[in-house]
Amino acid sequence: QVQLVESGGGLVQSGGSLRLSCAASGRTFSSYTMGWFRQAPGKEREFVAAISWSGDTTYYGDSVKGRFTISRENAKNTVSLQMNSLKPEDTAVYYCAARLTLLGGRPLNTGDWGQGTQVTVSS
Numbered sequence: 001q002v003q004l005v006e007s008g009g010g011l012v013q014s015g016g017s018l019r020l021s022c023a024a025s026g027r028t029f030s031s032y033t034m035g036w037f038r039q040a041p042g043k044e045r046e047f048v049a050a051i052s053w054s055g056d057t058t059y060y061g062d063s064v065k066g067r068f069t070i071s072r073e074n075a076k077n078t079v080s081l082q083m084n085s086l087k088p089e090d091t092a093v094y095y096c097a098a099r100l101t102l103l104g105g106r107p108l109n110t111g112d113w114g115q116g117t118q119v120t121v122s123s
Contacts, residue, residue: 002026002098002112009094009117012086016121020081022096022114030074033100035059035107036081038092038119046092047107049081050100059105063089086121094119 003025012018020036035050049070050059058070067086072079079096099111 002029002032004096004098004112004114006094006096006114006117009119011120011122014086014088014121014123016086017082017084018086018119020083020094020096020117020119022079022081024077024079024096024098026077029077029098032098032111033102034070034072034079035097035100035110036070036079036094037097037107037110038090038094039116040089040092043092045095048094050102050105050107051079059102083119086119088121088123090119091121092119093117 005023008020031053036048037045039045047061051070055072069082093116095116096114097110101108
């Protein structure tokens with residue numbers, strides 16, 4: 001099991017930027033596909049982004065393509081999500097996820113979840 005702790009959420013105006021970080025436990029972090037999901041009130045959890053174990057391949061949900069960037073530092077056991085051009089509809093709790101299985105660039109299942117961090121974008 002991987003323990004995940006997110007940070008970096010907060011309140012930002014529309015058009016602004018935020019950077020989320022996720023610190024992971026475990027010695028085999030560099031072997032996992034990592035990702036980010038989000039859940040807005042009254043909505044299902046939505047796939048945001050994923051990154052391969054090496055960092056060479058990234059995947060994005062359609063609603064964030066071109067605005068969000070996922071990255072990782074295996075030496076520090078961290079994965080980050082840079083969010084630019086934020087919109088009010090990006091408001092949600094953002095969750096870090098570990099040990100993703102992907103098919104066609106979309107998540108099939110996830111091994112571990114963080115506790116989430118709130119992102120609120122005001123109009």
